[in-house]
Structure formats: C-alpha cells, structure tokens
Amino acid sequence: MWPNKPDDFAANHKAPADADSGDAWYFVFRRGELICNTSQGAPEPVTADEFRWFDMEVRSKHFLGHYLNRPCFAVAAKGTMAEGYVTLGLRGLLGRTNQSLFYLAGRAQQIIEWHESHEFCGRCGTGMEEHAQDRAKQCPSCQLISYPRLSPSIIVLITRGEEMLLARNAAWPNGMYSTLAGFVEPGESIEQTLHREVKEEVALDVTNLQYFGSQSWPFPNSLMLGFHAQYAGGDIVCQEGEIADAQWFSATNLPQIPPKTAISGWLIQEFLDQLEK
Numbered sequence: 481m482w483p484n485k486p487d488d489f490a491a492n493h494k495a496p497a498d499a500d501s502g503d504a505w506y507f508v509f510r511r512g513e514l515i516c517n518t519s520q521g522a523p524e525p526v527t528a529d530e531f532r533w534f535d536m537e538v539r540s541k542h543f544l545g546h547y548l549n550r551p552c553f554a555v556a557a558k559g560t561m562a563e564g565y566v567t568l569g570l571r572g573l574l575g576r577t578n579q580s581l582f583y584l585a586g587r588a589q590q591i592i593e594w595h596e597s598h599e600f601c602g603r604c605g606t607g608m609e610e611h612a613q614d615r616a617k618q619c620p621s622c623q624l625i626s627y628p629r630l631s632p633s634i635i636v637l638i639t640r641g642e643e644m645l646l647a648r649n650a651a652w653p654n655g656m657y658s659t660l661a662g663f664v665e666p667g668e669s670i671e672q673t674l675h676r677e678v679k680e681e682v683a684l685d686v687t688n689l690q691y692f693g694s695q696s697w698p699f700p701n702s703l704m705l706g707f708h709a710q711y712a713g714g715d716i717v718c719q720e721g722e723i724a725d726a727q728w729f730s731a732t733n734l735p736q737i738p739p740k741t742a743i744s745g746w747l748i749q750e751f752l753d754q755l756e757k
C-alpha cells in the first residue's frame with residue numbers, strides 16, 4: 481500500500497509530439513487548488529477535451545509524463561471553470577483519490593510553484609530560460625541553473641519496549657499526537673538530523689535507527705524519510721514554542737493519531753503490527 485515500488489507513472493519533461501491529445505489529463509491548478517471531475521466518485525483531473533470548454537486562461541503548462549500510457553500535464557490557469565466541477569487543495573485530495581494520482585497532483589503543483597517563483601535569476605535578476613536537457617531553468621546571463629527544490633526531512637517514531645513516544649505540535653488541533661519530524665540542515669547526514677531533532681524537540685537520546693520508507697509530502701515540497709528508533713536515555717523536555725506535549729503511549733491508550741495516508745500514521749501502524757506478531 482505504501483509507494484515503495486515502481487509507479488505506474490513514467491516521468492518525462494519533454495512532451496512527445498502527440499502528447500497533447502484529447503484524453504490527456506490536465507492537472508489544472510487555480511489559486512492553489514486542483515480542478516477535479518468527481519462524476520465517477522473519486523476526484524480525477526480533467527481531460528484536455530473537458531478543459532477546452534472551460535473559459536480559462538492558461539498561465540503556464542508543463543508536461544509531466546505518462547500515467548498508464550495517458551499523457552499528463554500540469555496547467556496553471558485563471559478564470560472561470562465550467563459548472564459541475566470542484567476544486568480541491570492537495571490536503572483535500574489526500575485519501576480521497578488513489579495514491580498515484582495524489583502524488584502526481586503534488587508533482588504538478590510543485591512544478592507550477594517552482595516555475596512561478598523562478599521567473600528571474602536569483603543571482604543577477606535576468607529572466608530565466610528553459611534548460612536545454614533537464615527539468616531546470618538556466619540564466620542566459622550568468623548561467624545559474626535552478627532545479628525544482630525539495631526539502632528532505634526526517635520523521636521518527638521513538639519506541640521504548642511496547643510504548644511509543646508521540647508528541648503534539650503547538651500549532652495542531654487539541655488531542656492530535658504524532659511522530660517527531662524535522663528538516664535536514666546543510667552539512668548533516670540524515671542520521672545526524674534525526675539525533676539533533678529528537679534532542680531539540682524532546683531532549684531524548686535514541687539508538688538503533690531503522691529506516692522504513694519515504695513519502696513525497698507536497699506541503700509545500702518535503703521529502704519525508706521515515707524511521708523507527710529506540711529510546712536510549714533522558715527525560716522528556718518539550719521544546720518551547722514547538723512541542724506542546726509529548727508522552728509515552730501504549731497500544732491500549734492511543735491518542736488521536738494521523739491516518740495511514742501520512743507516513744507518520746504508517747510508522748505508528750507498523751509498530752502496532754509488530755507488537756501483534
């Protein structure tokens with residue numbers, strides 16, 4: 481169930497001549513939300529044929545590749561969509577559509593966001609041009625190359641015997657607890673990030689890091705690397721302003737936790753499954 485196998489999607493940033501066909505999928509984003517067709521139940525992107533009936537102006541269009549042989553484009557557009565369609569933010573799409581489509585929509589939104597925020601060279605201010613080979617932009621004046629940005633981060637479930645440490649972020653709704661997470665800093669290995677984040681957020685030491693899997697998390701451009709780690713020492717001290725509460729929980733007194741569509745929920749479920757065995 482987790483996206484750890486080759487996908488049904490074949491990425492390619494150069495569109496073949498026949499790619500823009502009537503049944504091509506257009507991931508159309510308007511004001512940060514995806515325009516969806518929900519006539520089959522689960523939300524789907526609109527086809528090129530459907531989009532032709534929309535009274536919308538295309539701001540930019542980017543070929544993504546093929547999903548099950550169907551060409552896919554990211555389209556940034558403004559104007560009025562036709563009646564009978566809905567717009568959904570990526571969070572609203574999560575869990576309501578199949579995983580491949582969610583990650584494809586995330587890819588589309590990230591490429592559009594990158595395109596719109598890298599119109600000019602960050603070093604000399606000249607207008608950027610498309611790179612000849614790669615999904616990248618290059619400055620014709622100073623040659624600076626810009627690739628779509630990803631922000632790697634770690635996410636970790638700390639365990640102690642049959643207990644797990646779950647924390648509540650200061651910004652979350654009451655009652656919701658999850659695993660610890662944090663961004664990788666320049667110069668760090670993933671493992672060093674994990675030890676630093678755990679120390680900063682709850683003042684604990686951990687050992688026996690076990691890598692479980694990763695998830696693209698397009699809010700806005702994270703790549704989450706998921707671990708289990710064992711408690712090695714220390715008393716919980718919550719980082720002020722960041723962690724409102726952190727506690728040891730067992731399988732029988734779990735608080736409200738994230739769904740399995742998020743890697744945090746999946747890391748917790750994996751541990752619960754291990755306990756059952």
Ligand SMILES: [Zn+2]
Nearest residue numbers: 601604619622
């Ligand atoms: Zn430049």
